Amino acid sequence: MKCSFCNNEVEKSTGTMYVKKDAKILYFCSTKCEKSMLKLNRNPRYTLWTNTARQEKKA
Numbered sequence: 001m002k003c004s005f006c007n008n009e010v011e012k013s014t015g016t017m018y019v020k021k022d023a024k025i026l027y028f029c030s031t032k033c034e035k036s037m038l039k040l041n042r043n044p045r046y047t048l049w050t051n052t053a054r055q056e057k058k059a
Helices: 031-038 051-058
Strands: 016-019 025-028
Touching: 016 031, 025 031
Parallel strands: none
Antiparallel strands: 016 025
Protein backbone atom coordinates (compact mmCIF):
# COMPACT_ATOMS: atom_id res chain seq x y z
CA MET A 1 0.00 0.00 0.00
CA LYS A 2 1.11 3.59 -0.56
CA CYS A 3 1.26 6.57 1.76
CA SER A 4 -1.72 8.90 1.24
CA PHE A 5 0.51 11.97 1.44
CA CYS A 6 3.95 11.31 -0.06
CA ASN A 7 3.02 8.32 -2.23
CA ASN A 8 5.94 6.21 -0.91
CA GLU A 9 5.50 2.52 -0.29
CA VAL A 10 4.49 1.70 3.32
CA GLU A 11 6.28 -1.41 4.53
CA LYS A 12 4.22 -4.21 5.98
CA SER A 13 3.47 -3.89 9.73
CA THR A 14 4.71 -0.26 9.81
CA GLY A 15 3.04 3.11 9.39
CA THR A 16 -0.32 4.36 10.55
CA MET A 17 -3.86 3.84 9.33
CA TYR A 18 -6.23 6.78 9.92
CA VAL A 19 -10.01 6.43 9.44
CA LYS A 20 -11.97 9.63 8.86
CA LYS A 21 -15.59 10.17 9.90
CA ASP A 22 -16.78 9.62 6.34
CA ALA A 23 -15.14 6.13 6.43
CA LYS A 24 -12.27 7.15 4.15
CA ILE A 25 -9.08 5.29 5.08
CA LEU A 26 -5.71 7.09 4.91
CA TYR A 27 -2.35 5.36 5.26
CA PHE A 28 0.78 7.19 6.40
CA CYS A 29 4.40 6.04 6.32
CA SER A 30 5.56 8.47 9.02
CA THR A 31 4.29 11.02 11.51
CA LYS A 32 5.80 13.71 9.26
CA CYS A 33 3.32 12.80 6.52
CA GLU A 34 0.45 12.40 8.98
CA LYS A 35 0.94 15.82 10.56
CA SER A 36 1.49 17.51 7.20
CA MET A 37 -1.84 16.28 5.88
CA LEU A 38 -4.09 16.28 8.94
CA LYS A 39 -2.78 19.03 11.19
CA LEU A 40 -1.06 21.44 8.79
CA ASN A 41 -3.40 20.85 5.80
CA ARG A 42 -0.53 20.80 3.31
CA ASN A 43 -1.03 19.87 -0.31
CA PRO A 44 1.42 17.14 -1.39
CA ARG A 45 1.69 18.67 -4.89
CA TYR A 46 3.41 21.74 -3.40
CA THR A 47 5.46 20.01 -0.70
CA LEU A 48 8.86 19.61 -2.35
CA TRP A 49 9.99 16.37 -0.64
CA THR A 50 7.01 14.27 -1.82
CA ASN A 51 7.04 12.04 -4.89
CA THR A 52 3.98 13.84 -6.23
CA ALA A 53 5.81 17.19 -6.24
CA ARG A 54 8.86 15.62 -7.89
CA GLN A 55 6.68 14.22 -10.68
CA GLU A 56 5.01 17.63 -11.16
CA LYS A 57 8.40 19.29 -11.38
CA LYS A 58 9.56 16.89 -14.14
CA ALA A 59 6.56 17.64 -16.35
